[in-house]
Amino acid sequence: MIRGLSRPEPWKRGRVLTAAALLLGLVILLHARIPNRIGNLGSLVETFLPWSGVFVPVLVAGALWRRSASALVALLLPVVAWVGLFGGLLTDKSGAGGDLTVVSHNVDADNLDPAGTARDLAASGAVLLALEEISAQAKPVYEAELAKAYPYHSVQGTVGLWSKLPLTGIRPVDTERDLGPLGDSKPAAVKLTGNRALRATVATDHGPLAVYVAHLGSVRVNPRGGFGTETRNRNAEALARAVAAERNQRVVLLGDLNGTTDDRGLDGLTSQLHSAQGEAGNGFGFSWPARFPTVRIDQILTRGVEPRSAWVLPATGSDHLPVAARVSW
Template sequence: MVQVDTAETGQGGADIPRDAGSGTWRGGLRRAILIGSRPGPWKRGPVLAALALLLGLVMLLHAKIPNRVGNLGSLVETFLPWFGLFVPVLLAGALWRRSAAAVAALLLPVMVWLNLFGGLLGDKSHPGGDLTLASHNVGADNPDPAGTARALAASGADVLALQELTRQDRGIYEKELANAYPHHTVQGTVGLWSKLPLADTKPVDIMMDAGPLAATKPADVTMEYNRALRTTVATGHGPLAVYVAHLGSARVNPRAGFWTAHRDRNAQALGEAIAAERNERVVLLGDLNGTMDDRAFDGITSRLRSAQDAAGAGFGFSWPAKFPVARIDEILVKGVRPESSRVLPATGSDHRPVAAAISW
């Protein structure tokens, strides 16, 4: 019987299976098939690419988001700068998936964010100024009103606006600020202290003048609880109309969503008062309980501009004091030029003070 060898003897006497070559060929074929079946870089990460485009569209079209359901549009606009944090998260996912499509899609939110907020990244302040203004919600629960007053006086502000003044603490602020500010007025829960004379001071009823919404004002609310005032500061360059306001609170409610009814009513009335102002030079100081990106303030921002946007460095977040996430304390101007704007160190309040220097 003739036997047929099924193996060959290699160097060193090792047997090499005759089908080793075919097995290697088959393994290579399988690897090639697997590699060929993988999606290319432009087909990977479709979900990431879609999320990047959605993020860009939300920021680009934020004014089109309706407020009919839970005031969603205003809620998005309140925290609009923070939407930029989603960009590095999506970028990390795109790099992990090696998705060229997702990386390309991220160009939209990056460009939109830079267009909206890129101007706030640099320092636009200038030295000097004819008048320094400061504003602070001192907080009804402030444990150290005297220390807060001394810190504000040390800021060097020529005109100082305070909000959320309580009956108990009003005397403390008047006593501590008397030496630095010989002129002052308090109307309800808001007040103004000035190194320059004041005239034509009056309360501004931002609830009564709210147009068709005035009917919702509680019957027991009187001017004793006024939250806004208007006065004229006599400067060496002429009269300056100054408004001080503390608008209603905004709250997130599981049932109602972003609840801003009182604040929006106050903003509408304040906008009407400013629209009727005859003085060409106007300043608004106050806690507006909202950011100027919010459409609720269109009646105000269409007439006044933010000192922080014009001459500040950074976003100017002022609330909450421990870790500010929103700029709801504002200095808005018309007819004067902001030279600088900044957030002052925290006091005993849950807000941080803000200050700005202006020139004629």
């Protein structure tokens, strides 16, 4: 065989695949170092970071096809990095027991069946039920449908808390002054205005529990502006300050935070509170969009109570899936 026509050795084949595998591994491993200066690229990567794992089998197939030993070895970096970040979510960490079941649901201002959504949520057996994106038109429907199961409730702006236990200390949480519609792309008939967060104290047999319900500002992916998170980030910072000032050691935050717990924009909250899904869930618990969930932006975060199980409820008339957790003292 002519030397110039011989095939490269296995360690010299697939250099592009090897470089791609190393780049993928570095993105997963060093995602926190990706700057946000240009279009909030870091936050965008972190939002969809769990999906980085889908590139691994594609690269493996390419490496086997090219018979590239170097690419296969390089793939160890993204595999180890991904498993280190998300491997724990692949196991079922849910346990038995618990003292309190909580549910959070962005009910969608465009929901065509708020009565059916309310009945589905009541059937979940939740002791505490948090709703976000309540339109003025749908508010009386939710109040009427949930009245029998939940004798205590409060709606502050577009968020509400329904409870089977007494509520006190109810107040709106100002996540930003003069916030207006928070950038929601809703039709004028269902434009969301007013308060987007509340705080209440729930009287339980084990003592008071501080509960926050929040709907942070929307995020947008724009070809010109990149990943628009400015409003969401300001809301998150204000809410984090409110939680930091909370005197009650037992805290549950329920809501549509328009961000994943990997997103640095929520660091102020995730540094104080723990994800129920991360600690006691089974899988990633993706909640949006309801038809094909790809991210978990609906969160149940806790402090001072122990999540025993966490799960996603079946779809309602909303574009989000409800999320649930059972916590213990």
